[in-house]
Amino acid sequence: MRLSSCTLLLAAAAEAAASHYSPRPHIAPAPKHPRKPVPSPAPRTKYCTVKTHGNGTDDSAYILSAFHQCNNGGHVLFSANTTYTIGTAMDWTFLRHIDIDIQGTIKFTDNTTYWQENSFPFVFQNVTSFFKLGGDDVFIYGGGELDGSGQVWYDLYAENEYILRPVLIGIDGLNNSILSDLVLRYSPEYYVFLANSTNVVFNNFDISGFSSSDNVAKNTDGWDTYRSTDISILDSVINNGDDCVSFKPNSTNILVEGLWCNGSHGISVGSLGQYVGEYDIVENIYVTNISMHNASDAARIKVWPNTPSALSGDLQGGGGDGRVNNITYDGIVIDNVDYAIEITQCYGQSNTTLCLEYPSPLTISNVTIKNLSGTTSTKYSPDIAAFLCSSTTVCTNVVAENIDVVSPVGTNDAYCLNMDNSTLDVTCTGSLLGTN
Ligand SMILES: *[C@@H]1O[C@H](CO)[C@@H](O)[C@H](O)[C@H]1NC(C)=O
Ligand SMILES: *[C@@H]1O[C@H](CO)[C@@H](O)[C@H](O)[C@H]1NC(C)=O
Ligand SMILES: *[C@@H]1O[C@H](CO)[C@@H](O)[C@H](O)[C@H]1NC(C)=O
Ligand SMILES: *[C@@H]1O[C@H](CO)[C@@H](O)[C@H](O)[C@H]1NC(C)=O
Ligand SMILES: *[C@@H]1O[C@H](CO)[C@@H](O)[C@H](O)[C@H]1NC(C)=O
Ligand SMILES: *[C@@H]1O[C@H](CO)[C@@H](O)[C@H](O)[C@H]1NC(C)=O
Ligand SMILES: *[C@@H]1O[C@H](CO)[C@@H](O)[C@H](O)[C@H]1NC(C)=O
Ligand SMILES: *[C@@H]1O[C@H](CO)[C@@H](O)[C@H](O)[C@H]1NC(C)=O
Ligand SMILES: *[C@@H]1O[C@H](CO)[C@@H](O)[C@H](O)[C@H]1NC(C)=O
Ligand SMILES: *[C@@H]1O[C@H](CO)[C@@H](O)[C@H](O)[C@H]1NC(C)=O
Numbered sequence: 001m002r003l004s005s006c007t008l009l010l011a012a013a014a015e016a017a018a019s020h021y022s023p024r025p026h027i028a029p030a031p032k033h034p035r036k037p038v039p040s041p042a043p044r045t046k047y048c049t050v051k052t053h054g055n056g057t058d059d060s061a062y063i064l065s066a067f068h069q070c071n072n073g074g075h076v077l078f079s080a081n082t083t084y085t086i087g088t089a090m091d092w093t094f095l096r097h098i099d100i101d102i103q104g105t106i107k108f109t110d111n112t113t114y115w116q117e118n119s120f121p122f123v124f125q126n127v128t129s130f131f132k133l134g135g136d137d138v139f140i141y142g143g144g145e146l147d148g149s150g151q152v153w154y155d156l157y158a159e160n161e162y163i164l165r166p167v168l169i170g171i172d173g174l175n176n177s178i179l180s181d182l183v184l185r186y187s188p189e190y191y192v193f194l195a196n197s198t199n200v201v202f203n204n205f206d207i208s209g210f211s212s213s214d215n216v217a218k219n220t221d222g223w224d225t226y227r228s229t230d231i232s233i234l235d236s237v238i239n240n241g242d243d244c245v246s247f248k249p250n251s252t253n254i255l256v257e258g259l260w261c262n263g264s265h266g267i268s269v270g271s272l273g274q275y276v277g278e279y280d281i282v283e284n285i286y287v288t289n290i291s292m293h294n295a296s297d298a299a300r301i302k303v304w305p306n307t308p309s310a311l312s313g314d315l316q317g318g319g320g321d322g323r324v325n326n327i328t329y330d331g332i333v334i335d336n337v338d339y340a341i342e343i344t345q346c347y348g349q350s351n352t353t354l355c356l357e358y359p360s361p362l363t364i365s366n367v368t369i370k371n372l373s374g375t376t377s378t379k380y381s382p383d384i385a386a387f388l389c390s391s392t393t394v395c396t397n398v399v400a401e402n403i404d405v406v407s408p409v410g411t412n413d414a415y416c417l418n419m420d421n422s423t424l425d426v427t428c429t430g431s432l433l434g435t436n
């Protein structure tokens with residue numbers, strides 16, 4: 001018995017050396033550390049290489065077979081210089097104690113009919129996904145690429161905004177795991193939607209996907225967190241057209257550090273309060289060392305008013321309850337950003353009078369935004385920020401300090417409503433010039 005298990009181990013080591021398996025990424029968050037240690041379990045002892053048809057035919061059966069074979073202590077390889085095709089929605093929530101080493105490219109088919117009928121529904125904002133990832137002690141890395149074939153979706157969405165566009169990486173129930181060194185391209189909608197998860201680290205992602213037609217790639221959030229706690233999003237580059245990171249309902253203990261964001265809607269708390277009868281919590285968030293370019297916002301908190309409102313046909317809501325508490329934005333350099341800071345409780349409601357008639361019950365407390373620098377865009381110049389609370393009682397201890405941001409005309413004006421002006425290091429003046 002001893003001999004044969006030893007032989008097996010040697011064979012595994014020989015296979016690992018022969019097949020160019022990637023080493024585990026070394027992740028050292030700095031200067032801030034997540035509340036929980038970065039997961040680091042024992043190495044794996046089984047090795048599986050995913051096969052491919054190599055001609056655009058669906059490789060899902062090969063992928064599932066490798067995942068099952070190497071689950072509970074194995075290392076799965078998607079080989080370099082190889083394109084794998086996925087044309088079947090797969091449930092990957094059975095994964096435990098597994099490394100998934102993606103060196104090649106995984107491309108999702110562009111059959112919008114199939115995916116709309118088969119992608120996995122998440123319960124929030126009509127989100128669906130190509131695959132559903134979950135489990136415990138799952139490490140995914142390797143430097144390879146996931147390609148969502150987004151162009152057909154950008155064009156179809158322009159025709160019909162009610163289509164269901166899958167997110168590229170849909171996660172439901174993932175614990176003690178790391179996703180690192182991945183290239184994400186052309187997601188139909190959000191890039192990563194993370195739900196029901198605990199202690200997950202995302203590190204060194206490279207996200208981009210512009211439309212090549214006149215139809216813009218919309219709602220391409222980098223990360224959305226939902227019903228999740230102890231999450232870190234670190235050292236990544238994001239080129240997109242919606243929130244760079246967004247903390248949806250019940251996101252707590254989250255560290256976002258070292259992101260370069262371009263073209264986005266900023267790092268956003270919310271939107272919250274969208275659904276009547278629900279209580280949304282976003283608490284203990286630290287965002288630091290961010291570089292924000294050509295964006296609508298840098299630091300942002302968006303709350304729906306207490307009256308039905310619509311941002312678009314497929315995005316409407318209002319009337320929900322909850323709390324935003326203990327949020328810190330520390331160190332953001334901006335360039336060509338419309339608002340350096342935008343806090344609003346009138347999200348999706350262009351009629352401010354109506355919004356103020358129905359003040360939100362959702363409280364905003366203990367928010368610190370500090371060490372911001374750079375120049376805003378001309379859009380709301382001379383204003384650089386907007387602080388819009390729907391009543392004098394729900395926003396407490398909101399602090400903006402060391403705000404070294406100017407508009408293109410050299411001002412640091414802001415619209416401030418129902419907030420204590422004395423803790424805001426901007427010049428509160430004038431009327432609301434607009435909201436994003
Ligand atoms: C792709 O390759 C598989 C064999 O691996 C073959 O069965 C199938 O017919 C091929 N499909 C096309 C479209 O070439
Ligand atoms: C992949 O292709 C590159 C460039 O052609 C080559 O340098 C590299 O060795 C290849 N890797 C593998 C594992 O075949
Ligand atoms: C797309 O998917 C639909 C529904 O599953 C299927 O009927 C159709 O044959 C597929 N089209 C192509 C080109 O594969
Ligand atoms: C998360 O977990 C809850 C409770 O188990 C479940 O109802 C829900 O479907 C899961 N997924 C999402 C996306 O919330
Ligand atoms: C899903 O989209 C429909 C419109 O297609 C909308 O009426 C509904 O409110 C959305 N559901 C959620 C949960 O946002
Ligand atoms: C993940 O952690 C949550 C909360 O502790 C737990 O309910 C869930 O069962 C865990 N999931 C797995 C796959 O271990
Ligand atoms: C968020 O957590 C609160 C408190 O536990 C709970 O009442 C609420 O239903 C949760 N909301 C969601 C969307 O999970
Ligand atoms: C930033 O995004 C814009 C589009 O918003 C794009 O034209 C530009 O090339 C991007 N910059 C870089 C350095 O990638
Ligand atoms: C506030 O959040 C930070 C993380 O950003 C955490 O370290 C701190 O303990 C939290 N404060 C309280 C009172 O929970
Ligand atoms: C805005 O709402 C107020 C209060 O309900 C209403 O009197 C006013 O007509 C609305 N203005 C517009 C432009 O709809």
Ligand SMILES: *[C@@H]1O[C@H](CO)[C@@H](O)[C@H](O)[C@H]1NC(C)=O
Nearest residue numbers: 323325326363364365366397
């Ligand atoms: C704001 O922070 C203080 C000090 O940590 C705490 O006592 C208070 O409960 C917090 N406010 C809310 C609404 O949690």
Ligand SMILES: *[C@@H]1O[C@H](CO)[C@@H](O)[C@H](O)[C@H]1NC(C)=O
Nearest residue numbers: 414415416417421428429430
């Ligand atoms: C705060 O700023 C607003 C202008 O935005 C002004 O009307 C109000 O008087 C200021 N309040 C205090 C207490 O300075």
